[in-house]
Amino acid sequence: MKDHVHICLSVPPKYSVSNVVGYLKGKSAMSIAKNFRGKQRNFTGENFWARGYFVSTVGLDEEMVLEYIRNQEKEDGNRDQLRFGI
Numbered sequence: 001m002k003d004h005v006h007i008c009l010s011v012p013p014k015y016s017v018s019n020v021v022g023y024l025k026g027k028s029a030m031s032i033a034k035n036f037r038g039k040q041r042n043f044t045g046e047n048f049w050a051r052g053y054f055v056s057t058v059g060l061d062e063e064m065v066l067e068y069i070r071n072q073e074k075e076d077g078n079r080d081q082l083r084f085g086i
Helices: 017-036 059-070 072-084
Strands: none
Touching: 059 072
């Protein structure tokens, strides 16, 4: 999606969710800066991701959540069409 990302992860109990999210956001921001902005190093001061994130447990509904993630782009497009009356 152009303005957000959905990811379904399994995080082992020995890792905190905030550390895993911080790691993913940090490494992906560096990769994006390197591959799309031509930066090779010195990423300090770069802000790519928003500060916050949302986390929820999946439990028995994992397949439903995965299906939602797979179809998110199509669903957002349908919602946008309804909003603009297209």
